[in-house]
Amino acid sequence: MAFSATGWFARLPISMVGLGLVLLVSSSTGSYALAGSVSAASVVASAVTAPFQARLVERRGQHVMLPILAGVNAATLGGLVVVVHAGIPTPVPQVLAAVVGASSPLVGSYVRARWTHRLEGRPELQTAFALEALLDEVVFMVGPPLVTVLATTVSPVAGLLTAMVAGLVGSLMLAAQRRTQPPVHAHRAGSGTKPALGWATLGPVVVACAGLGVLFGSAEVVVVAVASEAGHRSASGLLLAGWATGSMLSALITGAMRLRMPPMNRFRIGAAVMAATMLPLPFISELGVLGPVLFLAGFAISPTLVASMAVVQRTVPPSRLTEGMAWTTTGMAAGVAAGAAVAGQVIDAAGGRAGFYVPLAAGLLTALVAFAGRAPSRPDSAVASPSDDATELTGAH
Template sequence: MSNLGLNAYRRVLSVPGASLFSATGLVARLPLSMESLGIVLLVVAQTGSYGLAGSLAAASTIANAVAAIVQGRFLDRVGQPRMLPPLIAVWALAVAGLVVSVDAEWARWTAFACAVVMGATLPPIGTCVRARWSHVVSDPRELQTAYALESVVDEAVFIAGPIVITVLATVWDPAAGMATMVVAGVGGTLFLAAQRSTSPPPHPRVEAAGDQPRMPWRTVVPLVVVAAALGGLFGSAEVATVAFAEERHAVGLTGMLLALWALGSLLAGILVGAVQIRRSLAFQVKADTFALMCGMAPLAFIEPVWLMAVALFIAGFAIAPGLIAALTLVQQSVPGARLSEGMAFVHTGLAAGVAPGAAFGGVVIDAADSSAAYLVSVACGLVAAAAAQALPHPSPIRQRSTGASEPLEP
């Protein structure tokens, strides 16, 4: 990478407190990539039921998607230092309750209750960290670099988390994997909450209706649809890749194939943060969703495993840039008093799309094969690209603090 690219990251990480809260956020968000898999490994080991395991994981995921917007709203109103500790404490108790209820063979409703509470109280650490970046960085291009950095962290978390909990669950004990997840989540979240100097100030609710900052729904709604469609793409592609490897008697390579997909996204995220993109954010979302759709199209026609590995790696390059542009667009469009809530809408869209995408992909696999399931991913990409076209015409960059900035090209 050129010195210019390295300097972009060096500048944002030199902001006082930034490197600390970003590193803390990496640890604190590990449960996001470990929770569902940890539930499956725990329940299957104790009961042998994949159906129950999948149902509990789905209950947790759905609860997380539903609660994310409410969490974001309260994070904006009361602030991260007050909101995060009680959330993570209840989450840890719910994890412990799930482990005990499954191990002791309590009534199934207790396990489902714990799974729902787990999902509903898992803090949105990624949103919290990005809100901190928005608070400490005023230059829009530096903020894009910061968001690119967090995208890289996201990909690293989703590569490392499943590996850690799988190794602990299979080599040691499923409960050990869940315990490690709790240690990372509780320790990282409490340490993040303790970093008050970089936390955005709370914005208490103003009773006068006329004083309420408005949510820019013309931008937020298309982005939520884009996010939901991308969630469907991710869910269906993951299921299709598992089936693809199984059909070719190479189940052991499933993790490698998905890791290469994530690696492509990670590298693209690094590149986005290292260069200055002159196009508007709305244009970037439109271009990246179209590129992702096109990147997924060849997968339905690939037979050799090695070629699929290459194709997934290349397709992954369109993931991170689109998500970075979408979240940066939220940051520039949504009032600061509702920033966490605005980001939560996008994350909720992503989470809400994964389960139906995976389910529909599974139905197609049962009826046909993995190749047909990849066409589901292409269809989701088409929906995302179409929804992106509804984004309003780009306008010059709006600063949250003093200082001028140049408008981007449409």
């Protein structure tokens, strides 16, 4: 349980760095397009390198790689803050942001791999996945308001520096807990044949996660823009925290239920509901209305992400679980990058409210891809799943 608590602390930057970069760059330059490009560079690099990082960690061990990744990440993020604050032009901020993304530890995947190592085949595994989904949402409750308050009341760089410290300390503490880490898999270091990942099922899930990433990444930028246009920029963090609060509450509900529906079916339904929750957003002009709508929309997030991780856990072989989860992280990170960049362009061209059409379109695409995917072929008895036990993602929100 200690590794889960430590992993929560190490995950704080996930909810702080993207928003912190948007706040810093937009306040320094006045351009949401530039802010989106810097944020996008980070998540694109993370998306491209995530599977390779996961393989390296599985081959060398979390205790070896986490300190290296966290050290590089902290140093580069600090350099990025200096560069942006000093007004150094493109492409230097984007290059540094890319290094930040590439070196960002996949803490959620590594913590879930630890749970799977300890609880594989036991009903408690899905309870652990639900716990991690809950902790993910607490991260997104705490991070956005914290980085917004620090950026708007202390300094534009204060939130990012706080995220840097949290990520470094949390990752080092997680790496120190060697007893709970998964073993190194021998086939990684040798030339033997790797067990198949099951791309017929995993592929559509990864694409759907990319759609969710577009939704999350664009919504974050749009909420900042809408709040700023309304003259309440500091409210953006509270609005995003409300969204995460709804997701957290749904994670609590999901974790307490014994669901019988197969995870792929739940993933499809969750994706459809998420698309439906985006429908009213382009037509809302008052922050007092937007807040409750985002809160209610958040209830669709955790069940969908929990189901996506359950599908992955049922599809990929145990020896490649971290890599399978990293591919969903890759898809979501790529989507976040695209969503932030596209939303920034739309906002600069047509205003904040028009930007909400980006997450709406992403939600519809996600639902279509989810329904086109193939259900896992592994029988229900082979693994623990939310439908048979107690209950999981993400985010890569």
